Structure formats: C-alpha cells, structure tokens
Amino acid sequence: MKQKAAQQLGPGFILVGKIASEIEQVTPGKSGTVGVVALASGTWKYQFTAAIKSNMAKHIARATIADAKAWLLQQTGVVDDSISVKGPIIDLSGDNTLLDDLRAITLIG
Numbered sequence: 001m002k003q004k005a006a007q008q009l010g011p012g013f014i015l016v017g018k019i020a021s022e023i024e025q026v027t028p029g030k031s032g033t034v035g036v037v038a039l040a041s042g043t044w045k046y047q048f049t050a051a052i053k054s055n056m057a058k059h060i061a062r063a064t065i066a067d068a069k070a071w072l073l074q075q076t077g078v079v080d081d082s083i084s085v086k087g088p089i090i091d092l093s094g095d096n097t098l099l100d101d102l103r104a105i106t107l108i109g
Helices: 003-008 052-059 065-073
Strands: 015-026 034-046
Touching: 003 034, 015 065, 052 065
Parallel strands: none
Antiparallel strands: 015 034
C-alpha cells in the first residue's frame, strides 16, 4: 500500500499513523491454496518544506485575498486554506491586496 500511495500521490507525502487492514473474505482454493480479500487504509499528509512555504508566500504576495486563496487550493497537498490578517499587511487602497512583505506572511502546515 505504501508503494501504491507513493505512485499515486507523488513525492512529499508521508504516512500518518499506521495502515489499518482487515480481512474481508477467505476462500479455499485448489491444492491447498487460499484466496484472501483484504482491505487496507491509511492517511497520508503532505510535508511542506521551508522552500515550498517560501515560494508560496512569494506567489501570494501582492495578490488579492480571493486570488491567494484560489491559488493555494490548487497546490499539491493543500485541501483547505484560511487567510487571517493580523497587522498592516493589507493594502488599504480597497482591493484587499496582500502586501509583498514576505516577513509578514506565515504559512502553517
């Protein structure tokens, strides 16, 4: 299952916890063989490196909040986003544009 997940998800994803497995069906076969149907499941999480976070911050700088949120949702490993504004990082011209001070942009995840 780990190999299949690596093929489907690509690099950067790690298994969170353990793989859960369950035997669903056992069928006796010929010559002493047994057919087994098993279900397995696991949860994988994307590991955002510091470089990836930095590139994301650079990309959303000077973007509107709506554009930043839309772009973030298209990135590998992002399933939800939330932008919280603390302090003067919004351009007060009225278009809700994030300023380009990268020190003021923090990506958590």
